Amino acid sequence: MLMFRVKRDVTKRALNTICSSNYLRTRNFCGTAAVGVSSSIERDTDYAEKVGMTNKVNQHDIAIVGGGMVGLAFACALSSMPLTKQLSIAIIDSNPALSSRQCFNKNAIPDPRVSTVTPSTISFFKEVGAWEHVQQQRHAFFNQMQVWDYTGLGYTRYNARDVGKDCLGCVVENKVLANSLLLCLQFLGVVLWQNADFQKTIYSARLTSMAFPSQSSSAGNCAGQEYVKDNISGASPTKENEDKKCNNRFMKLDLSDSKSIYAKLVVGADGAKSHVREIAALKTTGWKYPQSAIICTVEHAMENHYAWQRFLPSGPIALLPIGNNFSNIVWTMRPEESAEHKSMNSDDFVKAVNHALDYGYGGHPQSNFLDGYIDKFSSLTGLGVESVKEPFQVPPRITNVVSERMAFPLSLMHAHDYASKRVVLVGDAAHTVHPLAGQGVNLGFGDASTLAKIIAEGLSVGTDIGELSLLKKYERDRKAANVTMMAILDGFQRAFSVDLGPINVLRAAAFHGAQYITPLKRNIISYAMGEQKWPLFS
Amino acid sequence: MAATRSLQRCRHLLCRPSFSLLRPSSSSFRFFSDAIAPHSTPPPLPTSPPIPSPESNSGNGGCSTIRSSLNEAEVAKFAAIAETWWDFEGPFKPLHQMNPTRISFIRSALCRHFRKDPFCARPFEGLKVIDVGCGGGILAEPLARMGASVTGIDAVDKNINIAGIHAESDPLTSSIEYRCTTAEQLVKENKKFDAVIALEVIEHVADPSEFCKSLAALTVPNGATVISTVSRTLRAFATAIVAAEYLLRWLPKGTHDWSSFLTAEELVLILQRTSISVKEMAGLSYNPLTGEWSLSDDLGVNFIAYGAKEGDVQ
Numbered sequence: 001m002l003m004f005r006v007k008r009d010v011t012k013r014a015l016n017t018i019c020s021s022n023y024l025r026t027r028n029f030c031g032t033a034a035v036g037v038s039s040s041i042e043r044d045t046d047y048a049e050k051v052g053m054t055n056k057v058n059q060h061d062i063a064i065v066g067g068g069m070v071g072l073a074f075a076c077a078l079s080s081m082p083l084t085k086q087l088s089i090a091i092i093d094s095n096p097a098l099s100s101r102q103c104f105n106k107n108a109i110p111d112p113r114v115s116t117v118t119p120s121t122i123s124f125f126k127e128v129g130a131w132e133h134v135q136q137q138r139h140a141f142f143n144q145m146q147v148w149d150y151t152g153l154g155y156t157r158y159n160a161r162d163v164g165k166d167c168l169g170c171v172v173e174n175k176v177l178a179n180s181l182l183l184c185l186q187f188l189g190v191v192l193w194q195n196a197d198f199q200k201t202i203y204s205a206r207l208t209s210m211a212f213p214s215q216s217s218s219a220g221n222c223a224g225q226e227y228v229k230d231n232i233s234g235a236s237p238t239k240e241n242e243d244k245k246c247n248n249r250f251m252k253l254d255l256s257d258s259k260s261i262y263a264k265l266v267v268g269a270d271g272a273k274s275h276v277r278e279i280a281a282l283k284t285t286g287w288k289y290p291q292s293a294i295i296c297t298v299e300h301a302m303e304n305h306y307a308w309q310r311f312l313p314s315g316p317i318a319l320l321p322i323g324n325n326f327s328n329i330v331w332t333m334r335p336e337e338s339a340e341h342k343s344m345n346s347d348d349f350v351k352a353v354n355h356a357l358d359y360g361y362g363g364h365p366q367s368n369f370l371d372g373y374i375d376k377f378s379s380l381t382g383l384g385v386e387s388v389k390e391p392f393q394v395p396p397r398i399t400n401v402v403s404e405r406m407a408f409p410l411s412l413m414h415a416h417d418y419a420s421k422r423v424v425l426v427g428d429a430a431h432t433v434h435p436l437a438g439q440g441v442n443l444g445f446g447d448a449s450t451l452a453k454i455i456a457e458g459l460s461v462g463t464d465i466g467e468l469s470l471l472k473k474y475e476r477d478r479k480a481a482n483v484t485m486m487a488i489l490d491g492f493q494r495a496f497s498v499d500l501g502p503i504n505v506l507r508a509a510a511f512h513g514a515q516y517i518t519p520l521k522r523n524i525i526s527y528a529m530g531e532q533k534w535p536l537f538s
Numbered sequence: 539m540a541a542t543r544s545l546q547r548c549r550h551l552l553c554r555p556s557f558s559l560l561r562p563s564s565s566s567f568r569f570f571s572d573a574i575a576p577h578s579t580p581p582p583l584p585t586s587p588p589i590p591s592p593e594s595n596s597g598n599g600g601c602s603t604i605r606s607s608l609n610e611a612e613v614a615k616f617a618a619i620a621e622t623w624w625d626f627e628g629p630f631k632p633l634h635q636m637n638p639t640r641i642s643f644i645r646s647a648l649c650r651h652f653r654k655d656p657f658c659a660r661p662f663e664g665l666k667v668i669d670v671g672c673g674g675g676i677l678a679e680p681l682a683r684m685g686a687s688v689t690g691i692d693a694v695d696k697n698i699n700i701a702g703i704h705a706e707s708d709p710l711t712s713s714i715e716y717r718c719t720t721a722e723q724l725v726k727e728n729k730k731f732d733a734v735i736a737l738e739v740i741e742h743v744a745d746p747s748e749f750c751k752s753l754a755a756l757t758v759p760n761g762a763t764v765i766s767t768v769s770r771t772l773r774a775f776a777t778a779i780v781a782a783e784y785l786l787r788w789l790p791k792g793t794h795d796w797s798s799f800l801t802a803e804e805l806v807l808i809l810q811r812t813s814i815s816v817k818e819m820a821g822l823s824y825n826p827l828t829g830e831w832s833l834s835d836d837l838g839v840n841f842i843a844y845g846a847k848e849g850d851v852q
Contacts, residue, residue: 059709082657249708264708459659461641462680464708469626469634 060090061465062455063253063263065207065276067093069115069174070427070444071269072181075200076128077452079185083459084452090261091202092253097175098182098202106138110322112295112329112403113174115441116307122170124449125180129187133180134172140323141167142307146393149311157390168307171320171328177441205255210266210279213250213422249466251422265466266423267451269444272413274429280420286413289434291315292338293410294331297403298353300396301325308395310357317356319395326402329353338407346401357395410434412490418478419471426451431482434489443482450477609744613693623674623700632788633676633738636822639831640737640842641680643820644764647844648733651762651817660685668731668756670721671739675701679711681735688714689731691724721752730758737766737842741799747808754812760849763814766822766842770799774839777824802837814845 062078064071075091078084091098117125125131145168148155160168185200250262268276277284291314304321315332322328331353333341341349413432418425427444451474458470622628646656654661663685669678672690674697682688682705692698695718705711721736734757736749743749750765757763768778775796782788800808806816820833822840 083659086659458638459683460645461638462683463638464679464683467626 058260059088059250059262060201061087061263062265062267063090063092063251063261064267064269065092065253066268066270066274066429067091067095067098067178067202068269068271068427069177069181069441070448071267072178072185073124073128073130073445074267074269074426074448074452076130076181076184077124077448078455079200080128081452081456083456087455087459087465089200090263091200092205092207092255092261093202094204094206094256096204097178098204106323109402110138110297110326110328111173111175112297112406114171114295114320114322114328115174115177116169116171116320116439117177117445118169118439118442119165119167121442121445124445127449128181128184130180130184133183133187134176137172137176137180138323139170139172139176140305140321141170142305142321143167144305145307145309146395147309147311148392150313155392157392159390171307171322173322174441203255203257203259203261205257205259207253207270207275208256209254210276211252211254249464251466264422264464265455265471268423268425268429269427269448270429272411272428272432274425276423277415277425277429280423282418282420282423282425283416284413285416286411286432289410289412290334291332291410292335292407294329294333294338294341294405294407296329296349296401296405297322298327298329298350298398299325299400299402300327300398302396304396306393306395308357310395312356317353319357327396327398329398331356332410335409342405342407349401349405350398353398353401357398412486414483414486418475419468421468421471422466424451424471424474430478431486433486439485439489443485446481447474447478450474609742612742621696621700623676623697624704629790630674630676632782633673635829636824636831636840637676637680639822639833640766641677643833643842643844644681644735645684647764647818648762651844651846652732662686665732666730667733667735668724668729670734670736670753670756671742672701672716673697675705675711675714675716677735677737678714678716679705679708682711682714686733689729690714690716691719691721692716693718693720721749721756725752725755729756731756731761732758733762733764735764737764738768740765740767740805741794746798746800746805747811750808750814751812754809754814754847757814757847759847761847762844763809763847764842764844765805765809766840767805768794768799768840769801769838770796770804771801771838774799777839802841802843805843809843809845813848815848816843816845819843 064075071091071093075089078087078089122131125134143160143166145158146155147158158168160166249264251264251266253261253263253266255261266276266280268274268280270276293315298319303325304319304327306321308319310317312333314334314337317329317331320328320330331341341352344352411432412434415425415430418430426447428440430447431443433440433443454470454474454477455465457473458465458467463470623630625631626634645661648654648665649656649661652665654663654665661684662681665686667681667686667688669675669681669688669690672678672692675690678688678690678701690698690701692701698716698718701714702716705714705716734753736753740746740749753763753765768774779794779796783791783793802819806819809816819837820842821836821838822831822842823834823836824831824840
């Protein structure tokens with residue numbers, strides 16, 4: 001007991017010495033990767049700091065593995081809240097785009113990798129201050145959406161005015177979203193750095209391995225041992241004490257550039273094939289769809305402000321506006337077809353796209369005799385929404401394919417648990433969905449926003465941010481939202497990939513329902529806009 | 539038995555007939571939900587003469603002190619399950635679940651009392667806080683993360699060991715000073731703290747009024763005292779003892795002795811006699827559907843009180 005107390009005191013003194021040196025971190029993460037890393041090594045060895053919540057170099061509060069859209073969004077969300085902005089954050093990603101400042105030319109050909117962001121994602125971006133950067137780059141709002149199927153039996157038009165909004169969503173290139181979040185982080189960094197709050201470090205490397213804190217105090221297993229020694233030169237804390245110090249609370253992450261960092265919480269934002277998820281042994285359920293998606297950018301004669309989606313027997317084709325006379329195609333089909341469509345010459349591909357969007361199978365869905373009655377009923381009851389009266393429209397005709405065509409297989413995957421002690425998954429690492437309604441990344445942004453808020457809540461009551469009970473709160477919140485959306489999208493996918501007479505009629509009836517039953521329609525719109533937690537029960 | 543006897547004595551002291559005048563509605567403290575409303579400080583009551591405690595504590599895994607309000611059997615009870623303090627699924631699970639809720643009360647109360655910025659990550663920077671009956675450090679660690687310089691004391695040396703080892707592993711909590719001692723002992727040493735916090739402790743002490751006197755003596759003038767406990771109501775008996783200990787097996791049987799519980803009114807009176815005026819009280823309610831605790835105005839089962847020590851006394 002006495003021995004123990006003495007040791008504690010020695011360590012405490014040593015820590016105090018470190019903490020008294022008041023050093024401002026001046027690392028600029030938008031410099032090139034190589035410079036960033038080497039300069040950090042130089043600086044790391046000759047100072048220690050107590051600027052943020054964690055007071056040692058290479059030791060962070062949170063390590064975000066994966067600097068993609070969701071990982072960066074999470075970092076932005078943390079940086080934008082008073083309780084979390086002082087957290088020391090490490091972002092681990094080997095993508096060179098993270099270490100360069102880019103601004104994308106609005107007039108260049110749009111990248112085929114786009115996302116449809118919902119109004120709720122837009123408000124999240126506004127909250128963290130990233131939306132202004134999106135606005136300076138290319139983005140395309142759409143306020144109407146037409147969904148129909150190949151049988152020509154039914155169609156639905158969604159209009160933002162039905163729910164009293166200006167837009168249903170916005171199509172943005174993934175690289176623009178990521179870049180805006182990065183600019184936002186840099187901007188926050190510049191502003192906050194003057195207050196010595198800036199605590200974000202980007203490690204341009206890959207995660208190679210990850211060690212969990214262990215409860216035992218065996219020597220050699222100690223995560224930050226040499227590191228602790230380096231920094232407490234002058235004092236000599238006993239080994240036993242160090243072991244206890246670094247074993248319990250910090251994850252050790254080994255990086256591909258042979259550096260190691262320590263973090264109280266590791267956030268796996270490293271996509272569908274998450275390495276973090278694998279190391280943490282978080283199990284998943286999922287299946288592959290017998291489908292692939294082809295994506296590309298196409299050009300048409302007129303500017304397009306609508307989102308179009310036509311269900312074909314092999315899968316849906318979507319035409320999303322991306323600004324100017326460009327649109328994005330997401331076309332789901334059988335894998336062998338996708339290989340064929342990818343390699344065919346562009347003239348044939350344009351023909352195939354136009355055919356898929358407008359021809360073949362039945363004619364255009366028409367207003368039928370029922371519509372007149374429904375219209376009268378709606379005007380009598382005053383329950384109608386404007387888009388009920390809107391006739392079916394023919395999608396724009398594609399003139400040219402202007403980007404490479406990319407094909408990727410579709411799958412659905414969901415992690416059983418989003419969190420284990422000191423590890424938590426966000427975005428595609430936790431769930432991959434059918435890209436049917438462009439919801440995938442919105443679910444990821446929802447994860448990022450919720451996790452940041454839960455961490456802020458935890459900090460406000462002094463919780464250890466790696467504590468499982470806190471992370472489970474996030475899991476509970478997000479699982480419900482994600483599973484619901486996944487089930488709906490999966491259900492859609494299944495309902496539309498069958499070509500059987502009776503099912504076609506049912507499907508057409510469902511379209512009519514979605515088109516004419518106003519409360520149902522409002523519900524579908526606000527759910528797809530990410531504003532409502534549960535569909536159909538308002 | 540000893541606990542019951544001394545409690546009865548304390549209740550006599552509190553002149554039961556006057557309780558009707560001290561129902562929450564007419565009392566000086568306010569509810570958590572009214573916290574924004576201005577409040578009036580009641581006139582100071584004359585302090586009662588000290589009540590000597592007959593219990594002297596010795597050994598039993600506890601610290602040897604000359605005179606204390608400790609209850610030996612209670613000390614032994616906690617020594618037996620000390621190792622499981624930081625097991626979130628262990629015997630202290632309900633405490634872990636309840637912790638964020640009671641800390642949010644403490645955070646808002648102390649931020650207002652000491653005029654600290656509630657939106658900052660470390661609002662308690664510069665405050666000396668003592669956690670009396672700290673156990674494994676479940677409260678002391680969050681307080682330290684919120685910036686307070688924390689002293690944690692507990693009568694069970696096993697608890698203090700566990701708390702110390704656990705706090706060491708986080709640089710933010712390694713500054714906590716843990717001591718195996720009692721509040722009475724620290725009063726003797728003339729220690730003073732800006733805020734004195736004793737959560738879920740008073741129902742385990744032999745002499746609540748003596749215990750409160752010690753808490754008051756540890757508080758600096760104009761400092762704050764926070765106490766939480768279980769009320770002596772039938773509802774508390776049904777939930778804290780029958781449900782939590784026997785039906786749900788959340789707590790080891792015998793964790794609580796209903797007869798040694800205090801009601802909110804009794805606690806207010808005891809504290810008033812020690813020159814601490816209760817400013818705010820809140821109930822802690824458990825929602826069995828979501829498994830979450832929240833603050834409420836229902837003081838019938840678990841409740842937490844924050845009081846200010848008068849500046850001109852002592």
